[in-house]
Amino acid sequence: xxxxxxxxxxxxxxxxxxxxxxxxxxxxxxxxxxxxxxxxxxxxxxxxxxxxxxxxxxxxxxxxxxxx
Numbered sequence: 001x002x003x004x005x006x007x008x009x010x011x012x013x014x015x016x017x018x019x020x021x022x023x024x025x026x027x028x029x030x031x032x033x034x035x036x037x038x039x040x041x042x043x044x045x046x047x048x049x050x051x052x053x054x055x056x057x058x059x060x061x062x063x064x065x066x067x068x
Contacts, residue, residue, distance in 0.1 A: 003059070003060065006063040006064040006067075007063050007067045009068075010067035011067045014041075014068035021033060021036070022034075045066055048062065048066055
């Protein structure tokens with residue numbers, strides 16, 4: 001049950017960060033901010049997965065960080 005709370009908290013923080021990035025003024029036709037958000041998110045999730053394999057991160061910390 002605590003896993004649900006960590007997923008929810010991470011998702012809320014991530015949603016707020018994505019929204020904040022989307023507020024950056026950009027007038028181009030290509031969705032550059034969406035691309036930036038998705039590439040950055042994939043990179044961060046990869047780093048978290050690598051760190052969790054090497055170090056003893058708690059399952060709740062991994063859930064929070066990957067969902068955010």
